[in-house]
Amino acid sequence: MAEIVVKDLSKTFDGRSVIKDLNFTVSKGEKVAVIGPNGSGKTTLIRMISLLEQPTSGDIYFTGEKITGAVEKWRVRRRMAVVFQRPPVLNTSVYENIAAGLKIRGGNRRNFATWIEGVLRDFNLSELRDKNARRLSGGEKQLLALARALVLEPELLLLDEPTSNMDPENSALAMKAIENTKATVIIASPTDAVHRQMNRTITI
Numbered sequence: 001m002a003e004i005v006v007k008d009l010s011k012t013f014d015g016r017s018v019i020k021d022l023n024f025t026v027s028k029g030e031k032v033a034v035i036g037p038n039g040s041g042k043t044t045l046i047r048m049i050s051l052l053e054q055p056t057s058g059d060i061y062f063t064g065e066k067i068t069g070a071v072e073k074w075r076v077r078r079r080m081a082v083v084f085q086r087p088p089v090l091n092t093s094v095y096e097n098i099a100a101g102l103k104i105r106g107g108n109r110r111n112f113a114t115w116i117e118g119v120l121r122d123f124n125l126s127e128l129r130d131k132n133a134r135r136l137s138g139g140e141k142q143l144l145a146l147a148r149a150l151v152l153e154p155e156l157l158l159l160d161e162p163t164s165n166m167d168p169e170n171s172a173l174a175m176k177a178i179e180n181t182k183a184t185v186i187i188a189s190p191t192d193a194v195h196r197q198m199n200r201t202i203t204i
Helices: 042-048 072-077 094-104 112-122 140-148 168-180 192-196
Strands: 002-013 016-027 032-034 057-062 080-083 156-160 184-188 200-203
Touching: 002 042, 002 156, 016 042, 016 184, 032 057, 042 156, 057 072, 057 140, 094 140, 112 140, 140 156, 140 168, 140 184
Parallel strands: 032 184, 032 200, 080 156, 156 184
Antiparallel strands: 002 016, 002 057
8 A cells, every 4th residue: 555645736836836747656665765956846745745835736645545635734744754954943952852752742652761862872962962952063953853753753754855964974874764764755855875775766
């Protein structure tokens, strides 16, 4: 069964067509790169799938359920995680940023603190655990945002140029984490190295 089905999807801004009649499917557990020139609608596509943007026409299905125009968006979004190129971070420590999503979603893990400490180690963020997240570099914020998303163990992970501001070491670390996740992944990025590490590419 397909995890995501995009059917005849179109988006228009102020009379200008950004995405027109887009169709594709993504299987459960598949990792797909979305490619296209600047302005082709990659970010808009990520925003529509994550229910942050309403399509002009067409439909999106998530595990067989039509989510276009969903009334209970929160119920659908709890099963997803999204990371944008310039991710917002909370005005608190790196540790609390990672913990925030679990707390909001009612995380009730027995070893809550141990789980987060493990994520900090996996993403080489242990030394930054008590630092205010807003004082991190752009690449560090991206790495933090990815860690914060993956700690939720989402069914669907949506990424918009998630490594664009990272140095090579952190970029490799992030891509390894993306490759190893059990989530279905849709990643929009112009980086050839990213495309080569995915199962398939979709051109828009």
